[in-house]
Amino acid sequence: MRAGSPSPSFNAPDINGKMVSLESLKGKYVYIDVWATWCGPCRGELPHMLRLEEQYAGKDIHFVSLSCDSNKTTWEQRIKKGDMKGIQLCIGPNSDFMAKYLIKGIPRFILLDREGKIIKANAPRPSNPNITKLFDELLKK
Structure with a gap:
């Protein structure tokens, strides 16, 4: 997946059953976290992701977490913790x-532009200080 290429799409239900597709998110940058409830390194990134989301609240970025859990009930229970x-x-x-x-391994972070094209197919993790530098550069455009 090269920078500038259109991203593969997704279409999945959120915790309330509303279908969300990549196409429905166009117009803002999209920072995707591919994770699972059973993944220790994924869970380790969650506090950092929360800080990022708070730091960039109201900005031009959608934060999307795509769970690859096979047990949807486990995922729902984790999300309902709030x-x-x-x-x-x-x-x-x-x-x-x-x-x-x-x-093949998670967590994996992907950054897309406002049109759904790949900026980084292997973006920095939320715990990496370079992610805020990258976001700040993009948001200046």
Whole structure:
């Protein structure tokens, strides 16, 4: 997946059952977190993601978490704890989105432009200070 290429799409229900697609998010940057409830490193990034979401609240960025959990009930229970923000979707472990990005390990972070094109197919994690520099540069445009 090269920078400037259109991103593969996704279409999945959020915690309330509302379908969300990549196309519905166009117009803002999209920072995607591919994760799972059973993944220790994924859970380790959650506090950093929350800080990012708070720091960039009201800015031109959608924060989207795509869970690859196979047990949707476990995912729902985790989301209902209420300590996660952003757009929470469950795409399951065998999604086309993950296959097209060749995702073999998680967490994986992806950054897309306002048109759904890839900026970074392997973006910095929320715990990496370079992500705020990248966001700040993009938001100046």
